Amino acid sequence: MIHAARDMSPSAATSATLLAGLADRNPTLFRRIGLPLGDPSASIGLPSGNKIRIVRDLEMDRVQAVGADSGDDSVAIELGTVFCPADFAPAEGKLSADRETATAQAVTECLLREGITRVRCDRTLPMIYAYHVAAAGIELDYDDELGVVDRRVKTESEITSLRQAQHVTEQVMLQICRRIATASVDDDGHLIDEAYLLTSERIRAFASRLFMDRGFTMSHGAIVASAPHSADCHHAGTGPLSTGVPIIVDLFPRDESTRYNGDCTRTVVHGTVSDEIARMHAAVVASKAAGEAELVPGGSGDAVHRAVIRSLEAAGYESHRGELTDEPSIQHGTGHGIGLDVHEPILLDEGGGELLAGEVFTVEPGLYGRRTGGVRLEDMLVVTENGPENLNELPFDLDWT
Known part of the structure; x- marks a missing residue:
């Protein structure tokens, strides 16, 4: 029994x-x-x-x-x-x-x-x-x-492994975003490099090769998505990429030498950034900062998430969890633990539990709509007594030229 x-x-x-x-x-x-x-x-x-x-x-x-x-x-x-x-x-x-x-x-x-x-x-x-x-x-x-609890609180060596995994993830992210940002454009507004259409699939294959050269694998895939697919926050993306449209790049590879994971998201726009996308991006940046301010020992995953939601709602965006919308909206929780698994307890979400010093989380707010496409930013942070320590170094810019 x-x-x-x-x-x-x-x-x-x-x-x-x-x-x-x-x-x-x-x-x-x-x-x-x-x-x-x-x-x-x-x-x-x-x-x-x-x-x-x-x-x-x-x-x-x-x-x-x-x-x-x-x-x-x-x-x-x-x-x-x-x-x-x-x-x-x-x-x-x-x-x-x-x-x-x-x-x-x-x-x-x-x-x-x-x-x-x-x-x-x-x-x-x-x-x-x-x-x-x-x-x-x-x-x-x-x-x-x-x-569960013993895996939540990371040792110094585990944090070092996560820092290294995130560093390599950012190296690949930088190459991907620059490749997208500097591509040529055909008569239909589609991106081209090396005389071929630049597609979500080609970028994922490019990322896989870059990670493989560094001893990393993409066993869970990667997200390279633009409108209308990016209205679904977890759509992997498919087909040609276009100029003037926000492209979400979410990379979450595993370091095969340590088995620890990286997880980073940036949004890149080729060409001119519209005022609407710029407003969405500014709102996401502000909400991310609001959530990170609550990432303290004794705080809660719930408090982090609510701070993000308050910030996005104050900027004029609504929550529509589980529902795809035409206009940009809030669709998911704020983040999750990370370590030997990409997604580990606890969640930075409604009802999320108490935060412990030494835990490592992703903070990844976003806005998504069929008409506009999506904007998401994601960093990895350590909960410490002196405030959150960000393991990322890449900027949040939409323009990567």
Whole structure:
């Protein structure tokens, strides 16, 4: 049976913590294993304080070396003994030939040998582990905060990794915006370079090559969108880009060496910037500053978002969340946590919780309409006792010539 951890009072002497799955897809598990393993692995925290990591046999030496030799706190490596599934073969029967099943069997056998009767698990635990643990008579307590709070507050090394990821993201952003701004124009007002139409797809391919050269990947894609597509704030954009129209460029790549993400948005206009687009841009810049002023320890994601909304509404724009509009409007929350995932808790949005020193957020207000296109700006900031620290350096200009 699975219980909500907040409703249970398990004995400290018989309760363990379990995280399991694929560390290359599960950032919470990665921080405990220390390597982005593509095979099943598990981290068990025992009531004694000891930690057990179960990994594939051929990975044992690598994982142990990370735990023993790393002086880097960029991942919260849970030092402890490293085992493989064969070390915990069931008392009756044998391990499955299927690696995931065998790892779940080994986890269960390990818990039984340690006398564990209850296990605290997180939101990512695969069903196969829950099934085998429960089948052995061990109770599962679901803790929706496990692995969340400790990932929210970043170490200095993690902030360094995010700063570097954002720096590279800005390098690519600068090249993209300048390429758009300096393109030629055909008779239809479409942008051209190298004798070809400049499209959203070509710019994304260009960005992908630039990031690849720097050891980054665009596993989640990128946004290069103009009207009418940019009326939808998350439309990736498609087709030819045009002069005089705002083009939203949103890049969110991952540094493959550290696995931390960049996330930056700028808006570029080729040619003349209309008065209306200039007003939209000024309103977004002002709202961003208003939101950032609320980015303090003890503040809240809700307060940051409300400051942005008040600023945009004071400039004459309305909220239409979940609704595409012809005229420019407010469509989304203000930002999100970022780290090993592009989107991490908490949100800078309605009901957003308390802010903690050391958290890193994006702040990304925007305005969007079918007629006008969209304007969005996004920076990455660290919450500190002395006010927010901006990890970005690029200006907000619409003109990138």
